[in-house]
Amino acid sequence: MHVITVANQKGGVGKTTTVINLAAALAAKKQRVLVVDMDFQANATAALLGTAAPAQNMAHVLVGAASLKSVIAESTSRGVSIAPAGDELARADLSLATKMGRETVLKRGLEPLAKDFDIVIVDTSPYLGLLTVNGLVAASHVLVPLSAEFFPMLGLQLLGETISEIRTQMRSTLKVLGYVITSYDKRLGLTGEVIDQLEAKFGNQVFKTRIRTNSNLKVAPAHHRDILQYEAKLPSPRKGTEDYSALAREVMSRLSTS
Amino acid sequence: MHVITVANQKGGVGKTTTVINLAAALAAKKQRVLVVDMDFQANATAALLGTAAPAQNMAHVLVGAASLKSVIAESTSRGVSIAPAGDELARADLSLATKMGRETVLKRGLEPLAKDFDIVIVDTSPYLGLLTVNGLVAASHVLVPLSAEFFPMLGLQLLGETISEIRTQMRSTLKVLGYVITSYDKRLGLTGEVIDQLEAKFGNQVFKTRIRTNSNLKVAPAHHRDILQYEAKLPSPRKGTEDYSALAREVMSRLSTS
Numbered sequence: 001m002h003v004i005t006v007a008n009q010k011g012g013v014g015k016t017t018t019v020i021n022l023a024a025a026l027a028a029k030k031q032r033v034l035v036v037d038m039d040f041q042a043n044a045t046a047a048l049l050g051t052a053a054p055a056q057n058m059a060h061v062l063v064g065a066a067s068l069k070s071v072i073a074e075s076t077s078r079g080v081s082i083a084p085a086g087d088e089l090a091r092a093d094l095s096l097a098t099k100m101g102r103e104t105v106l107k108r109g110l111e112p113l114a115k116d117f118d119i120v121i122v123d124t125s126p127y128l129g130l131l132t133v134n135g136l137v138a139a140s141h142v143l144v145p146l147s148a149e150f151f152p153m154l155g156l157q158l159l160g161e162t163i164s165e166i167r168t169q170m171r172s173t174l175k176v177l178g179y180v181i182t183s184y185d186k187r188l189g190l191t192g193e194v195i196d197q198l199e200a201k202f203g204n205q206v207f208k209t210r211i212r213t214n215s216n217l218k219v220a221p222a223h224h225r226d227i228l229q230y231e232a233k234l235p236s237p238r239k240g241t242e243d244y245s246a247l248a249r250e251v252m253s254r255l256s257t258s
Numbered sequence: 259m260h261v262i263t264v265a266n267q268k269g270g271v272g273k274t275t276t277v278i279n280l281a282a283a284l285a286a287k288k289q290r291v292l293v294v295d296m297d298f299q300a301n302a303t304a305a306l307l308g309t310a311a312p313a314q315n316m317a318h319v320l321v322g323a324a325s326l327k328s329v330i331a332e333s334t335s336r337g338v339s340i341a342p343a344g345d346e347l348a349r350a351d352l353s354l355a356t357k358m359g360r361e362t363v364l365k366r367g368l369e370p371l372a373k374d375f376d377i378v379i380v381d382t383s384p385y386l387g388l389l390t391v392n393g394l395v396a397a398s399h400v401l402v403p404l405s406a407e408f409f410p411m412l413g414l415q416l417l418g419e420t421i422s423e424i425r426t427q428m429r430s431t432l433k434v435l436g437y438v439i440t441s442y443d444k445r446l447g448l449t450g451e452v453i454d455q456l457e458a459k460f461g462n463q464v465f466k467t468r469i470r471t472n473s474n475l476k477v478a479p480a481h482h483r484d485i486l487q488y489e490a491k492l493p494s495p496r497k498g499t500e501d502y503s504a505l506a507r508e509v510m511s512r513l514s515t516s
């Protein structure tokens with residue numbers, strides 16, 4: 001079972017959009033996928049489960065009041081299950097702070113599920129606190145989404161330092177699965193400059209697939225649909241479906257060689 | 259002196275873009291403006307000060323190692339000063355946690371400057387931790403930017419609860435200056451739906467001004483220019499300049515009547 005944590009402390013760079021749509025694209029390729037929502041804002045949960053907040057969620061799992069298995073639900077996406085977030089996660093950061101083994105709660109919670117899922121995708125909030133650290137410690141791979149703009153580039157240094165710290169302090173073998181551009185607009189000169197900088201710095205770690213700017217990606221979650229479901233009802237071109245399916249192929253190829 | 263804290267725990271909704279460009283538009287209307295960067299990601303600092311990180315910044319102020327006045331610098335925007343953020347702010351949240359009066363450090367630091375500035379604008383990170391709480395406790399007004407999309411609407415509840423808590427627990431008279439749409443694309447049906455919901459919920463608190471989607475707003479910070487400086491070199495229409503100048507007028511009118 002691979003655990004891919006999607007992380008970037010810069011806000012609004014497409015973490016949640018990538019979690020939802022990569023999960024759907026992988027499930028369409030017959031992977032058994034579990035999404036774990038570790039963001040107290042519960043955006044992935046709202047998109048994948050309709051707006052009824054489930055009674056038990058990851059907050060209960062983190063404080064030991066429920067097993068991870070028990071909070072897993074079917075999502076609105078075919079072949080994707082979800083361990084949802086909830087409001088109580090906002091307090092979990094604090095209540096977890098004083099507990100022993102506080103960085104490995106998610107990792108330990110996922111271990112019994114190793115036979116049940118092929119890929120676990122973890123959504124995180126734009127803050128490198130205990131919830132995100134749990135996501136990174138539980139992960140075999142970290143996927144870093146960013147938009148090709150000025151501010152997202154500034155944060156990659158800090159993210160890299162956090163990943164190194166986790167490898168050394170938590171005896172983790174976490175690998176960077178790659179960096180993916182999540183709102184690619186080729187008409188913008190800035191886009192090309194940012195991609196050049198990114199490729200100069202990270203070479204082959206940058207995914208060849210770029211998710212093009214596409215308003216369907218904004219609309220689909222409002223209808224509780226992933227992009228494959230949403231665009232299936234629209235005429236070609238189905239850019240979001242193409243892009244996330246291409247990303248899923250690239251992800252699977254990198255997982256098989258890592 | 260008015261203190262306007264720009265806050266929204268949803269990431270990437272245009273907080274920093276609003277801080278930088280509203281500050282510039284207010285300064286163009288002869289207001290003496292101070293930007294305080296309370297985000298350890300220091301995005302406003304990078305845009306307004308070039309990339310040389312200043313030796314002393316808000317992290318030193320918060321732990322009592324420097325006065326706020328001593329870290330203020332001229333920014334690259336005309337008429338705008340800045341109290342910059344720095345990497346050390348990432349630790350400030352923790353070191354501040356055990357200190358007495360930990361939520362009022364910024365408020366107390368700003369008091370001596372009441373005669374020096376007309377408007378202070380505080381940038382915050384997408385996380386309601388101690389740094390953002392300091393921003394809200396120090397504020398006379400909170401300005402909430404959001405893009406007209408599905409996920410930003412989900413977070414307004416929690417933000418509202420945080421503001422109420424601050425009013426009651428911290429004897430603050432914090433007012434909501436308003437909600438501003440920061441990436442308005444009228445061709446998108448979703449935009450209209452979100453704005454309808456927002457106006458149904460918040461009525462007159464929603465600013466009439468909407469910042470239209472505009473790639474100049476993405477490019478300007480990469481050149482360390484605010485939108486007024488950047489678009490001055492371009493032919494009409496100067497949408498970013500128009501929109502942020504209109505927002506500045508609306509802000510000044512609301513400040514004078516509040």
Ligand SMILES: Nc1ncnc2c1ncn2[C@@H]1O[C@H](COP(=O)(O)OP(=O)(O)OP(=O)(O)O)[C@@H](O)[C@H]1O
Nearest residue numbers: 011012013014015016017126212213214218269407
């Ligand atoms: N390729 C794209 N084209 C157009 N809009 C996009 C694209 N990718 C994401 N978006 C939109 O951009 C906004 C931010 O994306 P998203 O919420 O996924 O980012 P995030 O990194 O999860 O944010 P946060 O840091 O708050 O968790 C959303 O409204 C989303 O619908």
Ligand SMILES: Nc1ncnc2c1ncn2[C@@H]1O[C@H](COP(=O)(O)OP(=O)(O)OP(=O)(O)O)[C@@H](O)[C@H]1O
Nearest residue numbers: 011149269270271272273274275384470471472476
């Ligand atoms: N009206 C607009 N048109 C086009 N792009 C915009 C607009 N407003 C903001 N942006 C871009 O959207 C991205 C997110 O904006 P910004 O960084 O200001 O949001 P933020 O709320 O400060 O994010 P964070 O939560 O990470 O602090 C930036 O790259 C910015 O340049």
Ligand SMILES: [Mg+2]
Nearest residue numbers: 015016039043
């Ligand atoms: Mg998200």
Ligand SMILES: [Mg+2]
Nearest residue numbers: 273274297301
């Ligand atoms: Mg910001």
